[in-house]
Every structure is written in structure tokens, then in C-alpha cells.
Amino acid sequence: MMNRRTLLTAALAGMLAPATRAFADGGMSRISAYAFSFPALSGDDIRLAAFTGKPLLVVNTASLCGYTPQYAGLQELWGEFRERGLTVIGVPSNDFGGQEPGGAGEITETAHHQYGVTFPIAAKATVVGAKAHPFYKWAAETRPKDVPRWNFHKYLIGRDGYIAEVFPSAVAPTDTRVKTAVVKALADS
Template sequence: MMNRRTMLTAALAGAFVPTTRALADGGMSRIPAHAYSFPALAGDDIRLAAFAGKPLLIVNTASLCGYTPQYAGLQELWNEFRERGLTVIAVPSNDFGGQEPGSTNEISETAHHQYGVTFPVTAKSVVTGAKAHPFYKWAADARPREVPKWNFHKYLIGRDGYIADVFPSAVAPTDTRVKTAIAKALADS
């Protein structure tokens, strides 16, 4: 027969199991994306905390990829939604097909001069595997089935700092699904 103390201990232990299991199964991390920063392609670090309370679209990019023209679509999103609070951040990466082998100057030439990008661009970063940038490790923990599989994978971070939606490389930045998700993230308070 159980006494009251044993029953209370068992009940409390059971209450914490779903929370632990949810986190182990890829549930929401307690740390928001705003805890991370990236070295910038030029200038000061890009601290995601500076964008707290605003949605972010974080995209791993590459200069020599078939999806590189998506830079133009990302710029279009930036132009359309930045006044309402969206920030687009490009994260150049050489992880897929060696399609970002260039120097800082070459990355800047592609993003800024060839595609007219005016949104923030980070320094080249690893986005997959054990050496991935901490933001990408965080995102992989939160959404293990939706990690980047190629260049131009898009994470939409909501105002709360957590992943609101994920779009694979083949989904263009100007796709209705992306714009709808951004509009929803901007409307959420």
C-alpha cells in the first residue's frame, strides 16, 4: 500500500515525463533563435537578439548553385515585408556540392552586385553536421526532419524566436506558401 508521500512523488515524476520526452523527440527548445549570432560578411556580427519580436527568414545560400537566382526572390521579400518587420538573412555555405567556394569578396560580388541584395549576409558558415553553426544545430534539434538538404533551405523564425515554418530549396522565396507564412508571422503578436 502506498502512503501519501510515495503517491505524490510518483505523481510529480509522471508529470515531468511528457515534457522531457517532448524535448527529446524534437519538441520546442527553451532557447529561442535570438540567442545566436553570426559573423557578418562585412562589419559587426549579426546578432539575432537585435531582431527579437520580429520574424526572420534565415536562408543558407551559395553563389554557384542552380538556386542562386533565389537571391532575387529573397530581395523581393525583403523589399515587400521589411517595413512590416521581416528581416531576411543569407548564410553562405559550402556544404552542398562545394557551391560556395569563394572568398568574402566573391560572395559579396554575387549577392550584392549580381543580385542587388541589401539584406544582411553572414560570413560563410557550416550548416550541417557536427561542425554546424550553433543556430543550425538548434534548428536541427527543433526540426530534425526539416534540416537543410541543399542550398537555399529557408527557416522562418516567428516573433517568439521559434521556428514557425520551414521551406526546402525547391520552394521559391516568392511562392505563395512562403508569403502566406510570412504574413501570418507578421500578424502574430
């Protein structure tokens, strides 16, 4: 059953989709990532508009995946760059291999207690397909060849609110390519 926030987010995405298509046809300006929000694991909302003008790294996560140790690398990346404006947002998802079967308690145990994560974590969401969260639908429309194919897929959103880089699961958050892209996104004005 969808809660009110999820329903409002889905309704907003439905209203924004025509605007995105209109831009492609030469009409209105494009919708940016800052138009979206995620229900937070803690129960509040993670409103991407609160980070307007700052880079974001949005990562779909899972607690029982071979890539789950990337939580530590995401925390390291955030620790290194958050004072300069980067925000990392984890989005738990059970879309791949059923590797996030638990609820908020299990996700909290893995992310916060096992890996020491202090960056924002969203409530569990769908990231692919017709029922995907509106942010992920937007990302799929924006970069259709760069949709998540597994857990720990990374979207780097630039200061302008658009996808700057995409990193597949196998690219660790501490990889030079990720850090270089983050530094570039932080430097862009």
C-alpha cells in the first residue's frame, strides 16, 4: 500500500513526464533531479531540492549483495567530499536477486551498524521497470542506456541537476574515475 508521500511523488512524476517530453520536442525546459524526493528510511523525506546547486551521488543499494561492502566506500567518498558539497544518497532496492528482502530495521542494521553509514538512506524503492521510483524513471528517460542492471549502480548528478556521469555496480565508489568525476562536478559552476 502506498503512503501519501509516495503517492504524491508518483503524481508529481506523472505531471512532470509531459514537461520532459515537451522539452525533447523543443518546448519547455527540462526537469532536473532536484524535482524529486525519496521517503527516507528514518520516515522523513529526502528532498533533492534541498541540495540544489550541489552534486549528488544516488546509488541503489542492497544488504545481501556481493557489492554491499561498497557502503564503506560510499561513506569514505562522502566523508572526503561532503564539506565541499557532495551528498551521497543510498536507495535500497530489492530489484536485483532479491538481495534487499528486509525492512527498515534490517537495512539500518546493515548500512548504519555494519558499515557506519551516515549519509542519507531512502526507504526501500523500486529502481527499474514500470513501478520504478519517479527519480529512476526520469533517469531512465534521460539516459536509457545507463539504467541500473544490478545493485550499487551510481548516478552522479551535477550542480545543474542533470546526470553528469553514470557508474555501473562494478566501479567502486573510491575508484579514481568516480573521484575524478566528483571533483569535476564540484568544480563546475
